[in-house]
Amino acid sequence: MEARRDVFQAIADPTRRAIIGMIAQQPVNVNTIAEKFDVSRQAISLHLKILSECGLLNIQQQGRERFCEARLDKLNEVHEWVAQYHKLWTGRMAALKQFVEQEELLPKSPKKHKKTKK
Amino acid sequence: MEARRDVFQAIADPTRRAIIGMIAQQPVNVNTIAEKFDVSRQAISLHLKILSECGLLNIQQQGRERFCEARLDKLNEVHEWVAQYHKLWTGRMAALKQFVEQEELLPKSPKKHKKTKK
DNA sequence: TATATTTGCAAGCAAATGATTGCATATTAT
DNA sequence: ATAATATGCAATCATTTGCTTGCAAATATA
Numbered sequence A, B: 001m002e003a004r005r006d007v008f009q010a011i012a013d014p015t016r017r018a019i020i021g022m023i024a025q026q027p028v029n030v031n032t033i034a035e036k037f038d039v040s041r042q043a044i045s046l047h048l049k050i051l052s053e054c055g056l057l058n059i060q061q062q063g064r065e066r067f068c069e070a071r072l073d074k075l076n077e078v079h080e081w082v083a084q085y086h087k088l089w090t091g092r093m094a095a096l097k098q099f100v101e102q103e104e105l106l107p108k109s110p111k112k113h114k115k116t117k118k
Numbered sequence C: 001t002a003t004a005t006t007t008g009c010a011a012g013c014a015a016a017t018g019a020t021t022g023c024a025t026a027t028t029a030t
Numbered sequence D: 001a002t003a004a005t006a007t008g009c010a011a012t013c014a015t016t017t018g019c020t021t022g023c024a025a026a027t028a029t030a
Helices: A014-023 A030-035 A042-052 A071-107 A111-115 B014-023 B030-034 B041-053 B072-105 B113-115
Strands: A055-063 A065-071 B058-060 B064-068
Touching: A014 A030, A014 A042, A014 A065, A030 A042, A030 A065, A042 A055, A042 A065, A071 B064, A071 B072, B014 B030, B014 B064, B030 B041, B030 B064, B041 B058, B041 B064
Parallel strands: none
Antiparallel strands: A055 A065, B058 B064
């Protein structure tokens, strides 16, 4: 269990995404997190370790408890990767929409063009 | 190989992200994609299958070639998931920045407060 | 038609993943 | 001091992943 360890890998697991959602607002201790899932505490512990290893969460010890705090800024890498494509496709959609509207509004547009073949 | 098959899982693999980047602008056929990587064509073929299965790419047969076209809109799920947290953390940063600036500008701000303990 | 090209499918494999159970350790409450 | 609580670590295990190689099918070219 010592392989690729990056943010994309980390958020690929639904349990880990749920954990992030659970601690996004405020730090939560390990057991409280574990109780919300129906897998063993150890399994959650491993997920926390993975999240921690790729910087997505900080752990603050407080007495015998450990509070997990989300480091949302570490999602930046993902955000940027997706955002570039998001921009690309929304840009295309906008262009398409504009094109369609323009076609529709042209008073004498030769509709036959729609059927231009091959 | 019949398990979880979602977009998050799909983009977890760096090769698959690279493939998406390669076909984001225009469709590319399978062999051309495969040539860009130093793994076997079969390995790429499997990645394409995975991407296709979760809707991230369409395949259009053209003669004996198959062109892979990116379906960037399918990244929406990821975009939305990340965007909510992006908003959260940038919001916090903005608030923090504002707070700091306000502190600095207050003529008679009691600086001791910085040291408020525990 | 014979041959080359493009691609998929299947079998086999090592490594990674996600989970479990049992035991150890530190801290807090009795 | 003793018991209870919170948590980590290690061993183990079934699946999944990513890859490879070999073979088959469809299409294009000589």
